[in-house]
Amino acid sequence: MINWLKKIYISEDFNPRYIGIFTNPFYLPRRELFRIIKILSSKINKGNLLDVGCGSKPYRNLFKVDKYIGLDIENEGHNHDYEEVDIFYDGTTFPFDDIIFDNVICNQVLEHVFNPDKFLKEINRVLRKDGLFLLTVPFLWDEHEKPFDFARYSSFGLKHILNENGFEIQQQYKTNSHVGIIFIFINIILYKFIQTKSIKLNLIINALILSPFNILSIIFSSIKLPNKDIYIDNIILAKKIKNV
Secondary structure (H helix, E strand, O other): OHHHHHHHHHHHHHOOOOOHHHHOOOHHHHHHHHHHHHHHHOOOOOOEEEEEOOOOOOOHHHOOOOEEEEEEOOOOOOOOOOOOOOEEOOOOOOOOOOOOEEEEEEEOOHHHOOOHHHHHHHHHHHEEEEEEEEEEEEOOOOOOOOOOOOOOOOHHHHHHHHHHOOEEEEEEEEOOOEOOHHHHHHHHHHHHHHOOOOHHHHHHHHHHHHHHHHHHHHHHOOOEOOOOOOOOEEEEEEEEOOOO
8 A cells, every 4th residue: 555655656746647736745846847848858859868867767758869877966865765877976077978978958956066067067078069958947946955955046047057068048948937836835835844754644635735725826827927037947958059
């Protein structure tokens, strides 16, 4: 029974379907993140791909590439028990030769990098010219994986730092820029106080307490904000245009 519940809990984490409304406290942000990554994954459909900070490789099946390699580091603030890391590294230098990957993806990792320029230079180094780089970064979110949470980036900040490190943005999205974001934040706040170490108990809490706010966020997501200055995540597809 516990294994069955755990399987549901994990499967609905990154690609929540309708059942995720009742199991995932961050239903709408995760659903929108998956939806846009799926759209952009159609651009990355050949060659070798490096997933930096891969974790459990939640988006692996979206990318139809020849080879998919997951790279990650170990730290005290993150549990790797259910992850699929191919190669661990020291957090500084990627253990690869220059210009060997056709594509790189990096999902919800940059905020945990203390030296972003060095990090992006490493991505530039291992990526071929005109190679694609898919990057997702939270904008409005709580501190997480403490104490390894170092930054938040605006869309303008990301454009600047990517340009400085040899990349040109091809497409850029801001997610969940609608009135439903109010209820997303209510769930973020509640989650911090009422989640436990028990998956079974968490599922009950999510279903009874947090799912109503998921439903409200869905209902009010049809009311768009007058501009996109308030949003949850940045999602960017960039191209390497030069070595740095």
